[in-house]
Amino acid sequence: MIKWTLDELRRNCTEPLALNETVDISSLIKSKNENVISVSPAKVNGFFSLDQLGLLGTFKIKIKLVLPSTRSLQPVNTELSFTVSEYYVDHQTDNLAEFGKNDVVIFLADGLLDLSEVVCENVLARLPLKVLTPEEAAGKTELPKGNDWQVVEEGSSANAKVQVDPRLAKLKDFFKD
Structure with missing residues (x-):
């Protein structure tokens, strides 16, 4: 784990602090989101610099996760960058x-910057809401259905019905040639 206090950084960082780290946040992510199946170590590249406002962190995070499909719960490899x-x-x-x-x-409790927490919170904030297997994304799998119901995707042709405001319905005949 990489941790710094703001006071320590103020005393010792006259130049930007380069960051090229691999951070293992697997247990941290899983403790905060039980749906995550597995997490590879995150690659973090960037820098921290002090200015008159505070500590500015600018960095890129790359990570691979295995998440359950939101449709079938099958494991799906997902990359975030x-x-x-x-x-x-x-x-x-x-x-x-x-x-x-x-x-x-970001307000730091006790003035302590924990890189693992920073990376974890940013990854959790960027987890996709819709996760599909390649087959599901290509439409090669049938959506679930029962006797009196079926799942339809929002915006699909089966679900898309044009609804015209009844007050405006008479306007469709207004410009007939």
């Missing part, structure tokens, strides 16, 4: 007006 840019400030900071409206500001 994304960039993170966040400010880390002491929990006593009260002047957030200095930050831009698009800045992500």
Whole structure:
């Protein structure tokens, strides 16, 4: 685990702190999301730098996970690759007006930055809501159905019915040639 205190970084980091780490967050991810089947170590590349606002972390995270299909619960290999840019400030900071409206500001309890927690929270925030096996994504599998019901995908032709507001229905005849 890689942990730093903000005070330690303020004292020792006059230059940006380069980051090229492999972080094992498997147990941390699984403890926070029981649906995750397996997690490879995350590759983290980037830097931390101090400025007048706080500690700015800018880095790229690459990770491979096995998640259950949201349709069949079959295991699906999933790769995530994304960039993170966040400010880390002491929990006593009260002047957030200095930050831009698009800045992500994370308050650190006890001024402690835990890289494993940072990576874990960012991975969890980016887990896809829809996970399908290659066959399901290609439409090669039949959706579940029963006697009086069937599953249809949102926006599918079987489910898409054009509904016209009855107050506007007469307008369809207005421009007839």
